Amino acid sequence: MANFQGHALPGSFFLLFGFWWAVKCVLKHYSRKLNKKNNLHRSFDKLEVIEGAVKVTFATIGILAEQFVPDGPHLYLYTREPWSWVKMMNWQHSTMYLFFGLSGVMDVLTYSPARLPLGLDRLMLAIAVFIEGFLFYFHVHNRPMLDQHIHTLLLTAIFGGSISILLEVFLRDNVILELFRSSLTILQGSWFWQVGHPWIDVLGLGCLW
Template sequence: MANFKGHALPGSFFLLFGLWWPVKFALKHHSMKLKKKGRAHRSFNRLEIVEGAVKVIFAMIGILAEQFVPDGPHLYLYTREPWGWVKLMNWQHSTMYLFFGLSGVVDVLTYSPARLPLGLDRLMLAIAAFVEGVLLYFHVQNRPMLDRHIHTLLLIAIFAGSASILLEVFLRDNVILELFRSTFCFVQGTWFWQIGFVLYPPFGGKTWDESDHDNMMFVTMCFCWHYAIAIFMVVAIYTLVHCCARRWRTSNGQIQIQLNLQNQKNAKDCCAFLLNTSDEE
């Protein structure tokens, strides 16, 4: 959708995953440190299945929104009288959602009893991000200068995120790559919203001059600010969750030790009582 809502919808999806992934990775790596074999708890497999299902649901929402809005194509790709393509921009967005939906399906199959080879989940996610970048690259051809520039900045985050995810196929459970991926997902979400505010002001504000070079300079600087915020948020969330998990583990361990000591004391008292009773008899 070539409007504010059409950019806010995918922006919200990417932003949610950008906030969720550092939480999941912090819990997973904390669990791996507790396990002797360096593997996460089995409950994380179920968590991956839930995440894959959420991807599929988000993708279906996106496809339905692109196809069945009042001015959408309604599943018509072309018309015969007069002959022509129907709302190809909506079809491109639908294709993007389709590949992320396929990524969710592969996630579910990888961690379900079907047991697809480990790594296919990361590979399919990298392919989905790459397809998103390819579609977006040809999406803004012959558009005004500012329009092209603001979408080109988004391509940086998309292709960098795709490359990072592809490396995870071979370097699995690498916390640096996982957090690196999370920052690019987060900045995609915020930047989609920024594109909506710049190109389609939702409150009827003054439109930006798309031929002004100063606007391009500010937008470039603004993208750097967005990425700085993304780094701060991902690191802050990961650190907070990791510290909370360690504190909970320490508190739980102290309670367990206290219970064991109390049980030992009660056992000693019981033994002493029985010995005293037997001496009196």
């Protein structure tokens, strides 16, 4: 959605996950220090499964919001009258949500009885964040200069986060990388809200900001 709500929704998701990852990272770090065998408590595995389920839920909400808003594509990708693509921006946002949803599915499979190899969850998350950045890179073509500039600044946090998460595939439970991921996710969330700021005037909500 090319409006304030369309930016505030993913921004809220990123802020929530960023702060949660920061808290979880600190708790896991001190849990490892207190446990001589360096084994995490089983409750952390349950939290990972819950986190994955929440991620899938948020992604589903995002996709439904993008598709079924009054001016959304309503699952139509192409129309014959006239011959044209339908709301490509909404489809781009839906694609972003889809891959974050797949990341949530991978989280659940990694920490559930299926026990997929550790690292696949981080790999899928890194891919999801990279695809987010890839879509945003081509998202601003033929857009106003201000819109291009504020979205381009966001790419720094997105691609930085993708690289950081990819490193976590090989450097598991590294507190520095985890905190770096949390920080960049919080930056993304706050920046999404700020990117949506110009739309407040369009909506006539400037007095509320």
